[in-house]
Amino acid sequence: MFGPRIVGDNGVELRPPVLEDYHLFRTWGMLPEVTRFWGPRFTNETPATAEERLKKDLENDNMVFWSIAYQGETVGLNGIFDINWTNRDGETGIFIGRHDLYGKGIASEAVRLRMAYAWKELGLRRTHNWIALANKGSWRANQKSGYSQIGTYPRSWFRSGEWFDEWLGEAFPRTFPADKLPSPWRDEEHPK
Amino acid sequence: MALGGIVKGKRTTLRTPLEDDLASYSRWMADMRLRHAGPIWHEPAMPATWKERLKEQAKEQRVVLWSIEAEGRLIGLARARLGSLEGPPGAHLQHFMIDPEEWRKGYGFDAALALHRYFFDYLDLQRCGIELHADNVPALRIAERLGYTEFARGHEVHYRDGAYVDEVWLLMQRATWDERWAKSEREYVPFGVVG
Numbered sequence: 001m002f003g004p005r006i007v008g009d010n011g012v013e014l015r016p017p018v019l020e021d022y023h024l025f026r027t028w029g030m031l032p033e034v035t036r037f038w039g040p041r042f043t044n045e046t047p048a049t050a051e052e053r054l055k056k057d058l059e060n061d062n063m064v065f066w067s068i069a070y071q072g073e074t075v076g077l078n079g080i081f082d083i084n085w086t087n088r089d090g091e092t093g094i095f096i097g098r099h100d101l102y103g104k105g106i107a108s109e110a111v112r113l114r115m116a117y118a119w120k121e122l123g124l125r126r127t128h129n130w131i132a133l134a135n136k137g138s139w140r141a142n143q144k145s146g147y148s149q150i151g152t153y154p155r156s157w158f159r160s161g162e163w164f165d166e167w168l169g170e171a172f173p174r175t176f177p178a179d180k181l182p183s184p185w186r187d188e189e190h191p192k
Numbered sequence: 193m194a195l196g197g198i199v200k201g202k203r204t205t206l207r208t209p210l211e212d213d214l215a216s217y218s219r220w221m222a223d224m225r226l227r228h229a230g231p232i233w234h235e236p237a238m239p240a241t242w243k244e245r246l247k248e249q250a251k252e253q254r255v256v257l258w259s260i261e262a263e264g265r266l267i268g269l270a271r272a273r274l275g276s277l278e279g280p281p282g283a284h285l286q287h288f289m290i291d292p293e294e295w296r297k298g299y300g301f302d303a304a305l306a307l308h309r310y311f312f313d314y315l316d317l318q319r320c321g322i323e324l325h326a327d328n329v330p331a332l333r334i335a336e337r338l339g340y341t342e343f344a345r346g347h348e349v350h351y352r353d354g355a356y357v358d359e360v361w362l363l364m365q366r367a368t369w370d371e372r373w374a375k376s377e378r379e380y381v382p383f384g385v386v387g
């Protein structure tokens with residue numbers, strides 16, 4: 001399923017993806033600049049299959065999926081995947097496809113909005129993720145919203161002659177910083 | 193394509209699953225002892241659904257399923273994902289289930305050792321991974337004896353029996369196999385050695 005629109009700070013928002021976003025996702029997945037720690041850089045998707053993929057994601061009750069918009073433009077994707085509704089646990093993932101926008105805090109804000117939704121609306125009680133250890137920007141963005149490291153998976157990625165380990169993390173509602181709760185939840189719990 | 197062939201242990205044999213095995217599979221998936229111990233492979237279902245599942249399993253390119261026998265009886269199943277595109281070639285053991293009526297007879301370790309011999313001695317894989325419930329002591333003991341070590345622990349992951357239990361993530365490296373088992377656990381006598 002697709003997540004609802006959640007407006008954050010600094011021009012960042014999560015919003016339900018549209019078909020044009022799926023074309024962007026596929027294109028970004030082929031770029032060397034953004035795939036150092038993301039996927040094998042090949043695909044079986046074509047422009048013609050994008051709509052089919054969108055429908056499948058929409059009908060999948062075990063995931064919540066968003067596009068990330070920055071200043072109104074789609075720049076990445078964000079989601080909670082493989083949700084186990086008995087354990088109330090899911091795997092989170094984020095991808096910024098616009099490498100020219102790295103370092104602007106977009107991922108941190110998108111993670112904050114996603115985690116608030118997971119705890120306040122979905123009733124999840126745990127999430128987990130895998131991030132390349134060398135991709136500090138990504139796991140730090142997750143740490144800011146309550147993730148902590150639970151282990152290191154050795155030799156997960158081989159890139160340009162060296163092996164990279166993976167940072168394994170988990171988060172709980174109790175680890176989310178209360179003062180970082182975004183609107184609309186912040187307004188309910190911290191009336192001014 | 194992805195139904196396993198024969199792998200012989202000392203007391204157990206992993207073999208190609210048959211339609212006749214499916215009634216036992218369904219019974220195991222409905223058994224609360226197994227459901228508490230770890231992940232099940234599909235929910236219980238009618239025979240026609242199980243036949244369809246076996247057919248789908250056969251089409252899997254990288255996930256292999258075996259039935260496990262002991263003394264001519266079906267006693268369990270094993271299912272592993274083989275190969276890795278971006279990491280070192282390895283196996284990930286997704287299901288390893290022994291019929292609760294056959295527990296505490298040493299079959300689990302015997303079958304697990306044979307399966308790992310297949311991974312390391314036959315397929316030349318570099319490592320094998322598994323996730324276990326932290327309270328599944330018999331499985332953890334088997335893993336430790338084989339040579340697995342913990343590299344991560346998820347907290348309060350699985351809900352069962354009214355409470356959450358942690359999940360232990362383990363890896364066994366090729367070097368451990370070589371050191372601990374390679375001399376005694378060869379499937380074939382090396383060429384040039386007179387038996």
